[in-house]
Amino acid sequence: MSSLDLTADVAELTATLLDIESVSGGEKSLADAVETSLRQLPWLTVLRDGDAIIARTELGRAERVILAGHLDTVPLPTTPGSRGTVPSRWEGTTLYGRGATDMKGGVAVQLALAATLSEPVRDISFVFYDHEEVEAELSGLGRLARNHPELLKADFGILLEPTDGVVEGGCNGTMRFEARTTGVAAHSARAWMGHNAIHDLAPILGRLADYRPQTINVDGLEYRESLNAVKIRGGIAGNVIPDEAVLEINYRFAPDKSIEQAEAVVLELLEGFEVRRTDAAAGARPGLDQPAAAAFVSAVGGEPKPKFGWTDVARLGELGIPAVNFGPGDALLAHSDDEHVSGQAIHDCLAALTRWLS
Amino acid sequence: MSSLDLTADVAELTATLLDIESVSGGEKSLADAVETSLRQLPWLTVLRDGDAIIARTELGRAERVILAGHLDTVPLPTTPGSRGTVPSRWEGTTLYGRGATDMKGGVAVQLALAATLSEPVRDISFVFYDHEEVEAELSGLGRLARNHPELLKADFGILLEPTDGVVEGGCNGTMRFEARTTGVAAHSARAWMGHNAIHDLAPILGRLADYRPQTINVDGLEYRESLNAVKIRGGIAGNVIPDEAVLEINYRFAPDKSIEQAEAVVLELLEGFEVRRTDAAAGARPGLDQPAAAAFVSAVGGEPKPKFGWTDVARLGELGIPAVNFGPGDALLAHSDDEHVSGQAIHDCLAALTRWLS
Numbered sequence: 045m046s047s048l049d050l051t052a053d054v055a056e057l058t059a060t061l062l063d064i065e066s067v068s069g070g071e072k073s074l075a076d077a078v079e080t081s082l083r084q085l086p087w088l089t090v091l092r093d094g095d096a097i098i099a100r101t102e103l104g105r106a107e108r109v110i111l112a113g114h115l116d117t118v119p120l121p122t123t124p125g126s127r128g129t130v131p132s133r134w135e136g137t138t139l140y141g142r143g144a145t146d147m148k149g150g151v152a153v154q155l156a157l158a159a160t161l162s163e164p165v166r167d168i169s170f171v172f173y174d175h176e177e178v179e180a181e182l183s184g185l186g187r188l189a190r191n192h193p194e195l196l197k198a199d200f201g202i203l204l205e206p207t208d209g210v211v212e213g214g215c216n217g218t219m220r221f222e223a224r225t226t227g228v229a230a231h232s233a234r235a236w237m238g239h240n241a242i243h244d245l246a247p248i249l250g251r252l253a254d255y256r257p258q259t260i261n262v263d264g265l266e267y268r269e270s271l272n273a274v275k276i277r278g279g280i281a282g283n284v285i286p287d288e289a290v291l292e293i294n295y296r297f298a299p300d301k302s303i304e305q306a307e308a309v310v311l312e313l314l315e316g317f318e319v320r321r322t323d324a325a326a327g328a329r330p331g332l333d334q335p336a337a338a339a340f341v342s343a344v345g346g347e348p349k350p351k352f353g354w355t356d357v358a359r360l361g362e363l364g365i366p367a368v369n370f371g372p373g374d375a376l377l378a379h380s381d382d383e384h385v386s387g388q389a390i391h392d393c394l395a396a397l398t399r400w401l402s
Numbered sequence: 403m404s405s406l407d408l409t410a411d412v413a414e415l416t417a418t419l420l421d422i423e424s425v426s427g428g429e430k431s432l433a434d435a436v437e438t439s440l441r442q443l444p445w446l447t448v449l450r451d452g453d454a455i456i457a458r459t460e461l462g463r464a465e466r467v468i469l470a471g472h473l474d475t476v477p478l479p480t481t482p483g484s485r486g487t488v489p490s491r492w493e494g495t496t497l498y499g500r501g502a503t504d505m506k507g508g509v510a511v512q513l514a515l516a517a518t519l520s521e522p523v524r525d526i527s528f529v530f531y532d533h534e535e536v537e538a539e540l541s542g543l544g545r546l547a548r549n550h551p552e553l554l555k556a557d558f559g560i561l562l563e564p565t566d567g568v569v570e571g572g573c574n575g576t577m578r579f580e581a582r583t584t585g586v587a588a589h590s591a592r593a594w595m596g597h598n599a600i601h602d603l604a605p606i607l608g609r610l611a612d613y614r615p616q617t618i619n620v621d622g623l624e625y626r627e628s629l630n631a632v633k634i635r636g637g638i639a640g641n642v643i644p645d646e647a648v649l650e651i652n653y654r655f656a657p658d659k660s661i662e663q664a665e666a667v668v669l670e671l672l673e674g675f676e677v678r679r680t681d682a683a684a685g686a687r688p689g690l691d692q693p694a695a696a697a698f699v700s701a702v703g704g705e706p707k708p709k710f711g712w713t714d715v716a717r718l719g720e721l722g723i724p725a726v727n728f729g730p731g732d733a734l735l736a737h738s739d740d741e742h743v744s745g746q747a748i749h750d751c752l753a754a755l756t757r758w759l760s
Contacts, residue, residue: 282578285632
């Protein structure tokens with residue numbers, strides 16, 4: 045079981061993490077290396093659960109913060125010539141590799157902080173977890189919350205997802221629907237014997253195309269919503285009137301709404317059609333009015349922004365922990381074939397968090 | 403090489419033909435049996451080309467008619483419990499099996515006529531061919547027309563496709579289009595960074611749903627048209643704004659229109675969108691005003707109807723041969739899992755044609 049050199053330059057440490065492939069479900073080698081390295085730090089109490097690890101200082105500080113990051117990545121790119129793959133590669137001062145943005149740069153910052161801050165001014169719970177990039181029920185963070193709720197107690201949380209080095213507060217929720225139309229199959233040369241289910245999608249698509257998504261101010265941040273058809277299918281053969289068509293719809297909603305309130309928006313818009321919710325995850329309010337968050341924002345500087353994509357700050361919020369996103373790298377590069385991060389961004393993130401915790 | 407008993411009851415002969423599986427591309431055994439049987443009839447001149455056969459009387463009559471039918475069937479049903487399969491089965495006076503309707507009942511009538519009419523009042527060219535149920539370029543009838551155009555000369559043609567024992571004149575044409583919309587992919591939590599190609603289908607589907615297909619009188623028959631979306635697809639993943647969506651459209655148009663005229667109808671309706679014709683086969687006018695056709699209609703009786711589905715009468719029409727559809731069985735059962743035909747329908751068809759040709 046190899047150990048990592050946590051005192052190496054944090055950008056070099058990121059490259060080492062990238063070289064250990066850890067697609068969701070295959071996090072074991074990386075989790076082993078992280079666990080072994082953390083157990084060598086006498087100021088941390090370490091717990092392993094599956095491929096998730098919690099490492100805590102126990103200094104009796106007045107405040108405790110969670111620094112959390114996931115160990116897994118989406119699958120490697122399949123397009124020939126992609127640079128965001130394994131092993132990693134430096135091009136000048138830019139590091140390419142699967143997970144460079146999402147989110148091994150953030151994990152390297154967590155590990156560097158763990159190795160250097162033996163006496164932080166706030167108690168820290170470092171949380172590393174598996175299965176973030178797949179179905180919610182597999183989430184390693186969810187499992188930790190079920191198995192070890194007492195170890196996840198904290199006053200504030202920072203998720204080191206990529207935010208380009210500024211604080212991104214809360215997150216939009218996400219919800220999926222299936223709209224289904226039902227017709228009657230017939231030979232397409234005798235269409236009047238049947239009923240065309242694809243034609244019946246026309247008014248549903250029309251309402252979606254005409255809808256103007258809202259932008260909603262929550263706790264001072266502007267959450268821009270999105271409502272979109274994301275998949276469509278229908279039809280049996282080139283000479284058959286289709287008897288079924290299915291539209292998949294994704295709604296990204298501001299954290300002022302509960303799941304029920306968000307669902308009502310879509311069901312009202314598509315009233316009169318067969319629409320069924322298939323999936324939902326609530327958003328999280330930014331909570332920047334809370335003292336811990338406000339102090340953090342003022343310590344790291346910059347203008348806080350809203351997070352549009354769903355992240356595990358929502359899960360921390362459900363546990364009663366106000367949390368923000370703050371990490372190195374551009375979220376737009378996450379999951380891309382040419383995923384990369386600059387060495388500078390990783391250094392800057394480490395410096396900001398070190399300042400706040402020292 | 404087995405021979406068929408062409409003097410057996412024509413419904414029993416149909417059952418024998420059904421028991422020789424002949425899915426498109428696998429017509430050889432059936433073509434062998436047909437050829438062997440026909441070569442035993444001294445009043446016929448027989449030619450084999452691939453798995454197609456032409457057998458002609460050469461009596462020097464004033465008029466020559468083609469009686470044509472295809473030997474192939476669509477694939478066997480895959481649904482357990484289907485009755486329209488191989489071998490065939492009698493249930494009372496109804497014969498079940500793949501090809502019962504489309505169109506081995508008609509082929510049995512052709513063979514019975516060939517075996518019994520040694521001195522018909524009109525010269526007859528019996529045509530049996532392969533590959534009707536697949537792409538047009540594989541058609542055995544098309545190949546015969548290229549290789550032996552002189553043997554296909556005739557004053558009138560009868561295609562023994564199922565018409566429930568009434569004359570169905572001509573046929574609608576058929577044409578396929580692809581309508582394609584192009585957007586810009588983006589994460590569905592930041593939809594404003596992209597452009598939704600599925601939403602762009604809304605006006606196209608709206609125009610198709612609102613369109614009222616025409617019914618057009620051609621030579622006294624009412625050809626009802628159909629214009630339909632038959633397939634739709636689009637979308638990459640549940641969290642990605644789709645950058646492409648594709649709609650497949652099928653237009654069945656009356657035989658008053660050329661392919662170009664029919665194409666213009668659809669392109670005008672969908673003006674402003676990216677629409678491309680992918681496939682086309684012209685229809686055929688009924689030609690019931692021609693003396694040969696009129697005489698045939700009056701001999702077999704009944705009220706002629708238009709044929710809505712495309713058939714090889716269009717191909718005969720292109721060769722300059724006015725032709726009609728006339729055969730046993732209900733066209734709505736063609737290709738169905740429970741394909742069947744009544745013994746009575748086969749007997750009636752044989753009797754009508756025998757009357758006209760004796």
